[in-house]
Amino acid sequence: MFNGTSTFVEGVDNAFLFIVVISLILLIVLTFLMVYFIFRYRKERNPVASQIEGNVTLEVLWTVIPGILVLMMFWYGWKAYTPMREVPEDAMVVKAVARMWAFSFEYDNGKKSDKLVVPINKPVKVVLEATDVLHAFYIPAFRVKQDMVPGNPQYVWFSASKTGSYDIFCAEYCGTLHSAMITKVEVLEETDYQAWYEGSALAGDEPVGLKLLKDNACISCHSTDGSQLVGPTFKGLFGKTHKVVSNGVEKEIVADDAYLMKSITDPASDVVVGFPAIMQPYQLPDSSLKSMVEFIKTLK
Amino acid sequence: MSETVLKAGSAEPQYQPSYLEMETKHKGILSWILATDHKRIAQLYFFSMMTMFLIGALIGVLIRIELMAPGRTIMDAQTYNGFFTLHGIIMIFMFVIPGLPAVFGNFVMPIMIGAKDVAFPRVNLLSWYLYVIGGIIVLTSQFVGSGPPDGGWTFYAPYSVKSAANIGMAAMGAFFLGFSSILTGLNFLVTIHRMRAPGMSWDRIPLFVWSLYATGWIQILATPVIGITLVLIVFERVFQLGFFDPAFGGDPILYQHLFWIYSHPAVYVMILPAMGAISEIIPTFAQRTIFGYKAIVASSLLIAFVGYFVWGHHMYTSGMSDTAKWVFSFITFLVAIPSAIKVFNWVATLYKGSINIQPPLLYAVAFMFTFMIGGFTGLIIGAVAQDIHLHDTTFIVGHFHYIVFGGTGFAFFGALHYWYPKMYGRMYNIKLANIAWGLFFFGFNVLYFPMFVAGYMGMPRRYFDYLPEFYIPNLISTMGSWFLYAGIILMIYNLVKSRKTGAIAPANPWHGVTLEWSIQSPPTYENFDEIPVVKDGPYKFK
Ligand SMILES: [Cu+2]
Ligand SMILES: [Cu+2]
Numbered sequence A: 001m002f003n004g005t006s007t008f009v010e011g012v013d014n015a016f017l018f019i020v021v022i023s024l025i026l027l028i029v030l031t032f033l034m035v036y037f038i039f040r041y042r043k044e045r046n047p048v049a050s051q052i053e054g055n056v057t058l059e060v061l062w063t064v065i066p067g068i069l070v071l072m073m074f075w076y077g078w079k080a081y082t083p084m085r086e087v088p089e090d091a092m093v094v095k096a097v098a099r100m101w102a103f104s105f106e107y108d109n110g111k112k113s114d115k116l117v118v119p120i121n122k123p124v125k126v127v128l129e130a131t132d133v134l135h136a137f138y139i140p141a142f143r144v145k146q147d148m149v150p151g152n153p154q155y156v157w158f159s160a161s162k163t164g165s166y167d168i169f170c171a172e173y174c175g176t177l178h179s180a181m182i183t184k185v186e187v188l189e190e191t192d193y194q195a196w197y198e199g200s201a202l203a204g205d206e207p208v209g210l211k212l213l214k215d216n217a218c219i220s221c222h223s224t225d226g227s228q229l230v231g232p233t234f235k236g237l238f239g240k241t242h243k244v245v246s247n248g249v250e251k252e253i254v255a256d257d258a259y260l261m262k263s264i265t266d267p268a269s270d271v272v273v274g275f276p277a278i279m280q281p282y283q284l285p286d287s288s289l290k291s292m293v294e295f296i297k298t299l300k
Numbered sequence B: 001m002s003e004t005v006l007k008a009g010s011a012e013p014q015y016q017p018s019y020l021e022m023e024t025k026h027k028g029i030l031s032w033i034l035a036t037d038h039k040r041i042a043q044l045y046f047f048s049m050m051t052m053f054l055i056g057a058l059i060g061v062l063i064r065i066e067l068m069a070p071g072r073t074i075m076d077a078q079t080y081n082g083f084f085t086l087h088g089i090i091m092i093f094m095f096v097i098p099g100l101p102a103v104f105g106n107f108v109m110p111i112m113i114g115a116k117d118v119a120f121p122r123v124n125l126l127s128w129y130l131y132v133i134g135g136i137i138v139l140t141s142q143f144v145g146s147g148p149p150d151g152g153w154t155f156y157a158p159y160s161v162k163s164a165a166n167i168g169m170a171a172m173g174a175f176f177l178g179f180s181s182i183l184t185g186l187n188f189l190v191t192i193h194r195m196r197a198p199g200m201s202w203d204r205i206p207l208f209v210w211s212l213y214a215t216g217w218i219q220i221l222a223t224p225v226i227g228i229t230l231v232l233i234v235f236e237r238v239f240q241l242g243f244f245d246p247a248f249g250g251d252p253i254l255y256q257h258l259f260w261i262y263s264h265p266a267v268y269v270m271i272l273p274a275m276g277a278i279s280e281i282i283p284t285f286a287q288r289t290i291f292g293y294k295a296i297v298a299s300s301l302l303i304a305f306v307g308y309f310v311w312g313h314h315m316y317t318s319g320m321s322d323t324a325k326w327v328f329s330f331i332t333f334l335v336a337i338p339s340a341i342k343v344f345n346w347v348a349t350l351y352k353g354s355i356n357i358q359p360p361l362l363y364a365v366a367f368m369f370t371f372m373i374g375g376f377t378g379l380i381i382g383a384v385a386q387d388i389h390l391h392d393t394t395f396i397v398g399h400f401h402y403i404v405f406g407g408t409g410f411a412f413f414g415a416l417h418y419w420y421p422k423m424y425g426r427m428y429n430i431k432l433a434n435i436a437w438g439l440f441f442f443g444f445n446v447l448y449f450p451m452f453v454a455g456y457m458g459m460p461r462r463y464f465d466y467l468p469e470f471y472i473p474n475l476i477s478t479m480g481s482w483f484l485y486a487g488i489i490l491m492i493y494n495l496v497k498s499r500k501t502g503a504i505a506p507a508n509p510w511h512g513v514t515l516e517w518s519i520q521s522p523p524t525y526e527n528f529d530e531i532p533v534v535k536d537g538p539y540k541f542k
Helices: A009-040 A056-085 A190-197 A208-215 A257-265 A286-298 B003-009 B038-066 B077-096 B099-112 B121-140 B167-194 B207-239 B252-286 B293-309 B322-350 B359-382 B384-390 B394-424 B430-457 B468-501
Strands: A092-099 A102-106 A116-119 A123-130 A135-139 A144-148 A154-159 A164-170 A182-188 A241-246 A249-254
Touching (some): A009 A056, A009 B322, A092 A116, A092 A135, A116 A190, A123 A135, A123 A144, B038 B099, B038 B394, B077 B121, B099 B207, B099 B252, B121 B167, B167 B207, B252 B293, B252 B359, B252 B394, B430 B468
Antiparallel strands (some): A135 A164, A241 A249
16 A cells, blocks of 8 residues: 555555455355345245254364464464564664654754654664653554653654655544644655754754744644644734633733743643643753743744 | 234233333332333333433534544534543443343343343342443533543543543543443343243353353453542542552553453453344244354353453553563454354354344344454454554544444344334334335445545544545545434334334244243233243244
């Protein structure tokens, strides 16, 4: 279906086909027999039924043969799975962090990205972490999936064999915007990848603040254009007076620098009225917080 | 019922007041909600479950409309999340788990073994009350507190611990429903052990009763685990104790183990009685003895036993060890064998029968077809490598609807068409029943089959919105749901209407040979004037 975009596609699809073919044969034969018997032996044609209580040979046969078939299916499925756990020594490592409701990827030179960018034909080990609840890292085209468990890092590995852009989905329910928790894996030629990795080509000239908001997945809940998501929009946020709930008491607060920074590091302390108190606290260096707030100020 | 109709319709020389008309201590509605007669309790369950089923199905149709096209169609994301959660809780805990045991088990099981009632009639009524209390709590959780529960019927931690939505209350509701199930199982086990008519040795018990027996053991052994697990969730939410949430030092994977230790065997609570009902319907409409009685009994017991050790197949991607994956996958494939044996036996029972094509048989055929597809797709996801790809996609949704709705659902409605004349003494319109069945069966396949396609393409489940590449299978699926719903409505219309105006049914319209067909329709209070003596196996046709 995706013909050969990663190391595992062939193994998984062949094991799938093996089971499907055997199942289809059995399904067709059994359905045919069922329908045929019903018409062939309907009471108009066969007024007197034969009372057959059983047949040992037949019953032994239809226990043993399916038994062998299912064990073969088990074995194919297992054999196609084991390579997924055997990460090659030379695999490059990328860290993926999931939080409600975005993935972010960290490379060993400290580069952060909201997309997974990898070179072609290179084993990539993605170390999977989650900060809040369960998520799952799923690339259908590569046939890999793994839950991301808070406090218990997991991994997947693959080697992509075709350049292009493929979907990454969160496959474990994680709240309101679960279905929006999607991104892409970009498979690049080695040279393009190096250029990206060193940060010259594809980085663009985004403001630092916006980049940070993207990398930390802020914008999956807070829009920059005024549209209504799970949290308040950033547009026109700065300098306005907001109704918030602090420790169960409603009060008014002016969104200044200090308030915005506190809302990132300790979001539960003042929750804007009308929004659910679901945001997790973020630990970021002061310089990052400042850049983010500076950028929010520009969204008028 | 008027006097003349009774005389014309009754096969027995003297018709006695049935359980529907009998004199009781209480009058009116009280004579029902305080009833201890197993047949009246069956009716209580039947009406409460059908109400829940229709609500659940309506929510299902709304979910399908939302998914008809990418983007928002008729509701927002959080409403959708609440809806699929409610749909799951209602259908699983309030329809398919109580399912056939609570309605048909209660109604015919005591009669089939020649008993006057179950062993503990008042406990039986208590089970129904627990069911109602649990149901009310779950429904209330939708309207009070901090928003309808989301996260699905599986309540996975730590989301269920952290979510602001009203999950604690829904979990308590499910806790009550669990107790209802335990008490029903216990009651049936004791009844089957202690109250069989003289001469009904273990090898003469009808197969539906055998399936309830196997189910009873699962209910009393597995259900307490889910009860405790749900209580732990509530404790964790209220007192911040660290069982499952790593933020408090807990382990989310432990939750999944505890949850599936119950919830996989629960699948057999749903499907075994369904298989039992099919094993009654097929011999009656083939007018011949069942093929391989002992093999069917043995496979029920094997499924119930081996079914305890396969729960890990829900967790291949959870992060549990590879050894565990190997073992759970292996045992999962083993449990496929007894299920396959049953299908072979049913098909063989049709061979050289004298087949009377009637609605219950059509439902049995639909059951076998959908159950096979459910079973075969189960093999696909029982294999570790494929499940890595397909886990948490719509493939899984398709698979378990084929088993739980295609399997248990068709068996439930098949059993309903089979025992309907016994329950009410009236016959429904056969032609209309056939048309409804056709719509139901057609709609069912159009609804659920495309989910396998979307799932293999990679569409995750519990998605409010999806990418354009998944549009076509979703659109087809949604259209299927309309046929399915039309079929259900037509079926219910037919059954409700015939309850008052259907032709009077004779005591044994299908020429069945199990004990329930030997007494009048509808049966009297305590069923038998004289306890029958059983001299032979259950399916001796002439
Ligand atoms: Cu997620
Ligand atoms: Cu299972």
